[in-house]
Amino acid sequence: MPTLSKRQFLKSLAGATTILAGEWAALGETLASSAHVAPETLAIDDSFWATIRAAYPVTKEFIQLENGYYSLAAQPVLDSYLKHIQQINSVSSYYMRTRQFDDKRASQTQLANLLGCSPDELIITRNTTESLDTVIAGLTWKAGDEVVMAQQDYGAMLDMFKLQARRHGIVNRMILVPAHPKSDDEIVSAYEKAITPKTRLLMVCHMVNITGHILPIRKITEMAHRHGVEVMVDGAHAFAQLSFKIGDLGGCDYYASSLHKWLGTPLGAGMLYVRKEKIKGIWPLFADSNFADDDIRKLNHTGTHPVATDLAIQDAIQFHQSIGIERKEARLRYLQRYWTDQIRHHPGIVLNTPEDPARSCAIANVGLEKIAPADLAKTLFSKYKIFTVAIDSPAASVRGIRVTPHVYTTTAELDTFVKALKELAA
Numbered sequence: 040m041p042t043l044s045k046r047q048f049l050k051s052l053a054g055a056t057t058i059l060a061g062e063w064a065a066l067g068e069t070l071a072s073s074a075h076v077a078p079e080t081l082a083i084d085d086s087f088w089a090t091i092r093a094a095y096p097v098t099k100e101f102i103q104l105e106n107g108y109y110s111l112a113a114q115p116v117l118d119s120y121l122k123h124i125q126q127i128n129s130v131s132s133y134y135m136r137t138r139q140f141d142d143k144r145a146s147q148t149q150l151a152n153l154l155g156c157s158p159d160e161l162i163i164t165r166n167t168t169e170s171l172d173t174v175i176a177g178l179t180w181k182a183g184d185e186v187v188m189a190q191q192d193y194g195a196m197l198d199m200f201k202l203q204a205r206r207h208g209i210v211n212r213m214i215l216v217p218a219h220p221k222s223d224d225e226i227v228s229a230y231e232k233a234i235t236p237k238t239r240l241l242m243v244c245h246m247v248n249i250t251g252h253i254l255p256i257r258k259i260t261e262m263a264h265r266h267g268v269e270v271m272v273d274g275a276h277a278f279a280q281l282s283f284k285i286g287d288l289g290g291c292d293y294y295a296s297s298l299h300k301w302l303g304t305p306l307g308a309g310m311l312y313v314r315k316e317k318i319k320g321i322w323p324l325f326a327d328s329n330f331a332d333d334d335i336r337k338l339n340h341t342g343t344h345p346v347a348t349d350l351a352i353q354d355a356i357q358f359h360q361s362i363g364i365e366r367k368e369a370r371l372r373y374l375q376r377y378w379t380d381q382i383r384h385h386p387g388i389v390l391n392t393p394e395d396p397a398r399s400c401a402i403a404n405v406g407l408e409k410i411a412p413a414d415l416a417k418t419l420f421s422k423y424k425i426f427t428v429a430i431d432s433p434a435a436s437v438r439g440i441r442v443t444p445h446v447y448t449t450t451a452e453l454d455t456f457v458k459a460l461k462e463l464a465a
Contacts, residue, residue: 092449101426110445155285173321186240190213249430272293391406423455
């Protein structure tokens with residue numbers, strides 16, 4: 040089969056050039072010139088973050104405070120992504136038969152480096168739900184096996200465990216995570232009390248999606264392992280928002296995230312980490328006889344899919360690293376505290392996110408005593424052009440709206456939001 044030259048094709052694929060070149064060179068220089076400034080100092084520098092905002096195609100139609108579902112890809116990433124689509128389309132099946140698997144492996148390796156694991160322990164999926172379902176459906180269950188989880192866990196995951204209960208007769212044991220814990224031990228104890236000799240798996244959120252509560256994963260994992268229980272972590276919102284490596288989490292067995300949230304990859308990319316010795320025990324959702332039982336690639340038989348998204352992961356990682364995770368996390372924490380500190384303890388307003396700054400980052404949840412969550416979200420958009428999402432979960436003791444700024448959110452936008460909340464509370 041003939042080989043295309045680098046000039047014809049390969050030169051323009053991900054990794055060949057920096058995305059902060061050409062029209063984005065000035066942004067690269069700004070980021071580089073600030074390398075010596077402490078993240079906490081840059082976090083409050085609105086002029087610096089205005090430069091970052093300029094690299095995002097932020098809408099002017101409304102204030103976007105629902106970035107947790109799906110965050111904007113930066114324009115340099117989006118530009119590269121569109122080029123990938125065009126270039127792959129130009130040679131179609133040639134690329135699919137000669138390049139796609141090597142390029143996906145390169146993206147997989149970069150993701151593994153970012154997470155701090157071996158490329159042989161990670162696969163690229165479409166999202167967190169697919170990743171966690173791969174584990175939940177892939178374990179060999181027997182009637183009476185127990186799983187511990189929380190009322191605050193993501194609904195799709197709770198549904199998947201309900202399905203396994205119907206199919207295999209497993210028992211799902213639910214806890215309620217303390218909303219405003221006095222210590223990590225209070226949270227760990229809540230999980231530990233639900234463990235019995237029949238418990239096989241404990242599912243826990245790294246960051247609770249409806250409140251932004253960051254849970255002490257290392258302590259929970261170490262406790263569960265002392266009882267011989269595996270730990271599966273839903274990291275949908277933590278990866279690329281918080282600065283951590285997989286080794287910081289106490290040896291969790293499974294970890295999943297969506298890359299279209301905080302990494303800024305175009306829609307359609309997620310990841311699944313499986314600790315090396317646990318791979319063999321997971322049955323694939325889709326059969327692939329090309330890989331051994333202990334090869335994680337057996338879990339990644341996805342058929343023909345949009346491979347340009349796999350390439351764009353490398354672009355998103357490059358942009359993410361150019362900002363720096365420490366600077367990104369510091370800014371996101373600052374933005375959340377900027378608005379929550381202004382309305383905390385305000386009459387008629389209820390915060391459903393822990394007050395301790397170490398227990399949250401970008402995401403927070405707020406409610407009004409006299410307005411239902413759905414009505415609050417609707418009014419904020421219709422009257423103030425502020426987009427949020429209503430969270431009304433009596434079982435999880437959470438009634439409010441989830442508010443999720445991003446690095447391109449301005450303090451002026453948050454001032455508008457705070458003013459709106461106070462007006463509505465009155």
